[in-house]
Amino acid sequence: MLSHLRPAIVMIVLFTALTGVAYPLAITGVAQLALSTQANGSLIERDGKVVGSALVGQNFTSDRYFHGRPSATTGSDPADPSKMVDAPYNAANSMGSNLGPTSKKLVDRVNAAIEAEFAAGRIDIVPADAVTTSASGLDPHISPQFALAQTPTVAKARNLSETRVRALVEANTEGRFLGVIGEPRVNVLLLNMALDLLE
Template sequence: MLNQLRPVLVLGVALTLITGLAYPLAMTSLAGMIFPAKAAGSLIERNGTVVGSALIGQSFTSDRYFHDRPSATTAPDPADSSKTVPAPYNAANSMGSNLGPTSAALRDRVKEDLATLRAERPGAEIPRAEIPADLVTTSGSGLDPDISPEAALFQVPRVAKARGLTEDQVRALIAAHTDGRLLGILGEARVNVMALNLALDAQTGR
């Protein structure tokens, strides 16, 4: 019996050490040497202080900044741990809203967001079709750090007014921080919101 179990136990331990320890350590070390910034979390620094990650969105609310797309992530309610409360861009709880097209809560939230976006241009009639979808819809992860160039351009009048810049100056910043499709064919063009906002701060001295 022992002679039959020994090979199984030895193989199990060996595979555990190889695939569960040696391989992950080797790949982590290799990634750290070849792609040190990405392996460390694609952290973004300003004046030597880490202010975020290029991979995770943040909640920008000031008119002086471009805003990310909505996030549906949540966190435990401090008052009742059996419940949750909204916690946008909570990296510890990546998730979508799971609300369907017949959800009244989803409909009300989208209507509120549309009203907020239209209020950025008082006196202008903005059809719903002209508002980029990623400014009113959440993603599956709730952590998207990027928005579409169209979503960034929609916010130009508000940001330019708040910053005392011309709209052409702000559009130039967007163009400079727009990444095209990977290899020209994969994905869509995108703008990293944090990188764009940091560029705004650098240009205007906050």
């Protein structure tokens, strides 16, 4: 019996050391050497202080800034931890809304978001990403159409010309990966940081 048990224990210890310690350490070391910025979260700093990540959206609410797409993430209610409340861009609780295309709740939420955009007078044409959430709820990007639709509001709030703000949006628009994969997009945090430099 012991002759069968001993090799099994040795194999468990060996493979635990290999796959649980050596392999993760090797991959972490390679990532730190080859892609240190990405491996450390693609953090963005300004004046030596971390202001966010290029991979996680932020909740901008002022008309002086471009807004990201809605976020479906939630968090604990401070008043009652047993309940969940909306917590936009809560990276600790990444998720989509999980509402299907036939969901009345989804249709009502999108219609309310469209009406809110029109009522606020921020945009004339509502792009899809202005009223729909991403799969993760943390998407840091918006479409160039959504960014350009917000240009008049941002320009007015900052007392800048629309032409200047539009040029900034175009300068911060990222193309398709390898020219064919994905869609053109604008990172909202990077755009807003560039916007702050205009003043």
